[in-house]
Every structure is written in C-alpha cells, then in structure tokens.
Amino acid sequence: MVSLNAVLLISFLLFSIGIIGVLIRRNALVILMCVELMLNAANLNFIAFARHSGSVSGQAFALLVMGFAAAEVAVGLALVVALYRKRDTVQVDDINLLKG
C-alpha cells in the first residue's frame, strides 16, 4: 500500500511546479497547461485520501474535477484563439487592453 505521505509530497511538488509556471511564463498556452497540472495535483490528493479513508467519494469527486477541467480548457483555448485574432499575440504581457 502506497503511503499517504509520499502521495501528498508528490502532489505538493506538482502543484508548486504549476504555480511557478503560472508565475514565470509569458505564454498564455503554457499558463493554461500549468493550471491543468495544478488541477491534476488536487485530483491526486483526492484519490489518495479516498484510498486511505476508505470511501469512494474522493474518486467520484476526482471524476467531476476531470470534467470540469475539460470545460475549462475548452473555454480557455477559445479565449486564446480569440485574443490571437484580435492582438496577434499570445504573450500575456502584451495584453493590456483593460489597462487605463
């Protein structure tokens, strides 16, 4: 049986990599991928706790999170494509339409 601490450590590190990616990258696509990575780290925690608390709820909820992530990717990528049509760039620091 996999120890809970190992899962928590791996998922914490995955989440940290995701946060670092969101903070330091400029490409909007890579930022979206990092968000996906963070959602997956959370899923890993759900499944680990489901495994160790003896309830199937965690797995059911991880499935819901997965569907939610798919919806988020669809909308996010549509936004990126629309933005590219308008501004010809996907670099987030070139996007300052709302800056006064």
Next chain:
Amino acid sequence: MEHFIETIGRNMFAIFGVMALGGAAFMVASRSAVHSVLGFLFAMLCIAGCFLALEAEFLGMAQILVYAGGIVVLFLFVVMLVEMSKKKEKEVFQLQSRYAVVAILLGAVAFLGVFRKVLFGAANPQALGLLRPELAQGLDVAKQNAQAVSRGLFADYLLPFEILSVILLVALVGAVVLAKTERV
C-alpha cells in the same frame, strides 16, 4: 531478477510520481510551446500511472482518455494555429514584483503548516470498506473499481454530476461563440 521486478512493482507510485515531476519541470522550462505540450502529455500519462498505483483503475483510464486523448490534442491544435507568430517571443520568463513573491511564499508556508500534521504525523489510517454497506451489496469493491465509483457517484453525487453536465454544455456553447470569426 525476480526480486528486482518485485521491488519495482512495490515502488510503482514513486517511479511514476518522479517521472511526472520531470515531465512537469520540462513543460515549464522548455522554450518552444510544442515541447511544453509534449512535457504536459508525459506528465499526464505518468499521473495516470500514479492513479493506477493507487488502485483507482477507472480514473487512471479516464485520465488517459480525457487528457492524452482530448486535451493534449486540443492544445497541440491551438499551438499549431497560434504559434506561427510574426512577433517572436522576446523573453520566455518574466520576473514578478516583490509583493507577488512575498504573497506566494506566505501561501506556501500556510500550506506546509496545514500539511505538517499529515506529513510528519502518525502512521496511515486503516483503510475501511470503500463503499457504504448498503451500496456495496453484491459487489467486490476491491476488484470492480468502475462499478464502485459509479455507485458512489450516482448515489451521493447525483446533483453535482447533473450540474457538471450543464457546465459542460455552457462551456461548449461559450467556446463556439468565443472562437468563431466575426465575418460569417
């Protein structure tokens, strides 16, 4: 040799976890967006392996189908569509302001505080049965993972499931509206 294989089998989670970390790091660090997508694909496959090692077989397969089969292909399409930019990427990375760094560090400390008890606390709790007894009737929960998940999902999480289907519909319509060209 047999001993070696047995060791690998026991440490499957650690192996897949470390490989997922490697894929994620490659995704963040690589300059080209296509390489990032490939790192993302590798990380997702390794996370699916982690799910399998945690005995969530249905979710592992769903992870492969949804991520490797759907989301990565979508990302690749958009990268091909968008990345042929006239303006080249000036710098790949950016530095954040001091306040953002301080806020993130505070958040990490709070996170570690929450997990300190779990990480360094007592040993693992004893695993109980995976399902409530009245739901687990006539089911070998340890072997029939998909059935167990579906019984839990449709007994206790029916309303979230239906709400998720509405969210998916809204996202579908929203994506079409956002991405369509204006001169149709």
